[in-house]
Amino acid sequence: QVQLQESGPGLVEPSETLSLTCSVSGGSINNYYWSWIRQSPGKGLEWIGFIHFTGRTKYSPSLGSRVTISVDTSKNQFSLTLNSMTAADTAVYYCARVLCPSGSYYCSAFDYWGQGSLVTVSS
């Protein structure tokens, strides 16, 4: 059973940079796409970006150049960096695996999720 676990600081100061890591266990990070998704308190879900195990990335246009996602296949981990944090970035950050069944083209469902990491932006 694939399991994902986010790790990182729970508190970030305004204008600083958030760094989160997602550790994957019970399966290999290879041959899959992996994503970061966030949920602001009491709000809906927002896709942040994805990374392929080869390093190919795609980011949400709304976050633009603020976001970077990287992968370390030797550690079975992938990471999120989000700079210039503001109070609007306060959210639960989830890492997730992209489901891509054989024959699918626009794979965009998330079948395994981490438990989520609450990040608060405050001084």
Next chain:
Amino acid sequence: QSALTQPPSASGSPGQSVTISCTGTSSDVGAYNYVSWYQQHPGKAPKLMIYEVSQRPSGVPDRFAGSKSGNTASLTVSGLQAEDEADYYCSSFAGSNDFVIFGGGTKLTVL
């Protein structure tokens, strides 16, 4: 891309059926058969219930069914059970630029 539109709430009694709608545009829901549905209980991570409009992952009861007509997708929960009470979110592939967008969520109450 704007978020997909879901009703804020839905309800039904145990054993009944309830349908939750998810309305998008011809650029997302209407353009692709890549609509997903997630169930989220309080304090928990979302759980994938439906993908590619009507496909159920292994382990999801067949009481959950997805469909699509034009720019609107729907999730039908039949034989409502107490444990079905949760928030439900839809999502859709939205093109190579936006990748995936979510609905605002629907709180399902089992009366």
